[in-house]
Amino acid sequence: MCRSCNSIVGAGQTECTVCGTPVTSSSEYHKNPRAVAPDRETLRFARAVLDRPYKFTITLLVVNLFIFLLMWQSSGLTSSALWEFPLPVLLAYGAKLNYYIQTDHQWWRFVTPMFVHVNLPHLLVNMYSLWIVGPYVEKLYGSAKFVVFWVVTGVAGVVASYLTVRPGLAGNSIGRFLFKLADVPSAGASGALFGLVGVLFVFGIKFRHELPEGFKRAFGTGMLPIIMINLFIGYLGRGFIDNAAHLGGLVSGAALALVVDYRRPGEKSGIAVTWRILQIAAIALVAVSFLKTAQHLGDPMPGSLMAQAPQPTEPQNPAYLHYAKAMNDAQETFVVAMQDKNTSNIDAAVQNLEAAPHLDQKADELRDKLKALLLQAKKSQATAAASPPPDTRKTSQADQLTQQFFKWRQEYNQWLKTEARNISGLNELIETESPK
Secondary structure (H helix, E strand, O other): OOOOOOOOOOOOOOEOOOOOOEOOOHHHHHHOHHHHOOOHHHHHHHHHHHOOOOHHHHHHHHHHHHHHHHHHHHOOOOHHHHHOOOHHHHHHOOOEOHHHHHHOOOHHHHOHHHHOOOOHHHHHHHHHHHHHHHHHHHHHHOHHHHHHHHHHHHHHHHHHHHHOOOHHHOOOHHHHHHOOOOOOOEOOOHHHHHHHHHHHHHHHHHOOOOOOHHHHHHOHHHHHHHHHHHHHHHHHOEOOEOHHHHHHHHHHHHHHHHHOOOOOOOOOOOOOHHHHHHHHHHHHHHHHHHHHHHHOOOOOOOHHHHOOOOOOOOOOOHHHHHHHHHHHHHHHHHHHHHHHOOOOOHHHHHHHHHHOOOOOHHHHHHHHHHHHHHHHHHHHHHHHHHOOOOOHHHHHHHHHHHHHHHHHHHHHHHHHHOHHHHOOOHHHHHHHHOOO
């Protein structure tokens, strides 16, 4: 702890990154206090800013922890759930899934993911980051602006994640850093946290001429190592880290800091009515979003994800389960064919589809469409193998085929929620797989 401004000083640091006070023993300080005294202006600025409250940072920590505990309870309070929440629980509590947003118009899934975490380590890492970064932003800009920053950058991160589900653009390691091969659940506060980092980065650059030396080193270009390290980690973890959400939050936070002023030392704590209204609106948006989430807790999962959920121990309709397994296996085969250029399982998947039992006319129609997509994927990959790279026409065809698959999947999931529910035993299956 810095003796001058009470900021946290990391292990191994030789001076406080905020006020510049050298880290020395108390005996050295008493022997030569002038040698270790920080710049007076830096000290005045640091004390004026760091003495401000940061109550909404603590509120966000409590809210995130509370939602995590609710998710753990819905998962049965098992130790294994702490390391990975079941897929139905993540979706029930508001994780982002493009299918729900596009098909069911569940707009609130642009908001709720910033409060949902996939496991305990995910929560601890994000909450530790919030505890380190959040107070600085709230102290500098005030609680009203801080709340608006958190919600706006968090939503921006989810929107970026939503827009980058583009399998056709994720064909190499660079593409997979930003774009996603499939529509999978996404959750976490990382987008909003990157937004706060973006705010501090631009803050340090924008106000560099009036900031004391210590604050110049702590913010602005001093944030670059943190940004670059996290982006490098994101590149290493591409495929399971949502880098698009991180970048969306970072860019939106930087953009907000460009146009928003901060509370200078000595300014009154009163805030503009506009910011108070925006703060209330942001809190109301979060509250309404979770209310809508609670109203849809029993929604069935998309068919492409149902295979990943626990199956009932005593199936009520073996014919449906046979059909669903063939359809789910075929979908996985299609994704592997488009992602890994591996078509070796397509023939077997087609045979399984042909052997799937008849349920109704719509089920047969959906099965035939999926079979046609598999055969087109096989033909597309065979053509691609014979074409010298780069083949932009081939990429366009793959994109079109993938889009056709997504449209088919929306139609299939709509059938699961409507006509399929009339099939004996299907209601019981869906209720078992959907958390209450």
